[in-house]
Amino acid sequence: MVNMLPRDRAEKILTLGKAGWSADTLAQQLGHSPTTIRDYLNGRKTPGVPAPRMHLLTDALADYSRQRLAEDPHLRPNALFKELKELGFQASRATFYRELRHHRLLTSTDRRPHPHQDLLADLAGRSRATIHPIKHEPVLPRPVAPITGESLSSYLSRLARTNHLTLAEVLAVLPSWFSTKINNPDELSQHHMLAPATTDALSALARLGRTTPQHLAGALPAFGARHTRGPVRATTACRCCTARRGITEPVPVHLPVHLKVCTRHGIWLSDTGQPNLDVTACPEIIAAQYRANRLLRRYTPQQLVLAHETALAAIPLWPAASAAIPLHWRHRLLTLQTINHNRHHDIGTDHDAYTRAAKYPDAIALVPAILSTRRIEQDLLAKSPRHSASRPC
Ligand SMILES: [Zn+2]
Structure with missing residues (x-):
């Protein structure tokens, strides 16, 4: 009993x-x-x-x-x-x-x-x-604002944790749209079967989390957020940005593919599974992000990514002379490894993210030349690069 x-x-x-x-x-x-x-x-x-x-x-x-x-x-x-x-x-x-x-x-x-x-x-x-059907519209006591690009399962889990509930308990009071959505490994795909229910799902979640449908739709890619033109990448939100919102746990996000650095806090946003890095000691990395942003006025994100990868392979592996060492990316690599390991002992120094961050300024510096060469090649083929790179609707 x-x-x-x-x-x-x-x-x-x-x-x-x-x-x-x-x-x-x-x-x-x-x-x-x-x-x-x-x-x-x-x-x-x-x-x-x-x-x-x-x-x-x-x-x-x-x-x-x-x-x-x-x-x-x-x-x-x-x-x-x-x-x-x-x-x-x-x-x-x-x-x-x-x-x-x-x-x-x-x-x-x-x-x-x-x-x-x-x-x-x-x-x-x-x-x-x-x-008189009783329309039950549950509301949680503690509101939770979404982080730009946040995955749906992350948002729902935070909403649950903040209110001392389990994810299952939150899912149970939401339309079944949510369970279907988060069980799909690719939550960014807008499946035609789920599309008609998306608006209702959005309203239900906004009510539960005490935010607005506009705010949610603008932030969460699962609702088709168009905070990006073109492809996105999976990373973890800048810990300084999330800490300002009182969030201590890592927030998985999808960001525009060209966004590598939180320029406000000087945080390198590594690919999923690798730690984000403090790059404030290397301001040229932050400057390179601004430069990449400007390149998007002339090129598509896909073109930028392609040129970036081409550039990485073209960067000299070792300094030509000892005088060139302080400017070489390996010098930057050592700085990043030292600072990040000293500040956060749990961050190892063997991640690929260090190399990509250290090479980033050199790579972005090479991108315009690579892209203009490519553009000339494509013009010769009488093909618009924008047209060829655009995604089918
Ligand atoms: Zn930040």
Whole structure:
């Protein structure tokens, strides 16, 4: 027999109840009876304290009954009896009617129990529910703003954690669109079967997370966010940017493919699985990001990526002379390894990200020449580079 829930579970019920979740939804989510849930929501039970048994209609329950009968003229005694039972009233049905009369709550004949009271009450309850469907719109107590480019599963997990819930609990109150979406390894693909439900899904999530559909749609690629023209890459959001928002865990994001550096904080945004790097000691890396941004005025992101990779292969592996060492990328590499390892001992020095970051200024410096050569080649083939690089719609 479970007469009392663990304190943390009972407190969760109170938190969600205050946020507007119905007892029925909570019962479904948490796997307890609606009666138990209502015991806590209505203060009949206190987290950590066993509830007293009530065999007679107390003044409080009588007041409750009076209020319910006043505010719902169609309320049947049988329905009221069920509500009271959920509040902890444990007497028999016969005692209930006797108590109602005793408190002068059962005055007119139509309040007397009908031989088929249960059936009638059920029918009445059902027809009222049909005429006035209760649209349950859960809201979480703590709002969570999305990070630009954030993956849907990351956002949902943060929303859950911030509100002391599990991801499954959050998914359970959202349209099934979300479960389908996050079970798809490529959440960026806009599947035609899911597309019609996207608008509803967006509204439901915005309501739950207390943000706006516009904000979510502009930030989360799963909703087709167009914060990028062209391809995106998977990385981890700049930890300084997320820390300013009070987020301590890594946030997986999809960013435009040319974005390698958070220029505000001087953080190299490594590919997924590798640590982000502090590159503030090498301002030429940050300057190279600005230069890459400017190149996008003339070239497509795909062209930039292609030229970048070509450039990386063309960078000299070793300095030509000892005088050239301070300007060589290996010098920069050592600086980045030293600084990042000293500041964050958990960041190893053997990641490919170091090399890519160290070579970045040299590579971007070579890109315009590579692209103009390529453009001449393509012009000779009488083919517009923009046209050839654009994606089919
Ligand atoms: Zn940043």
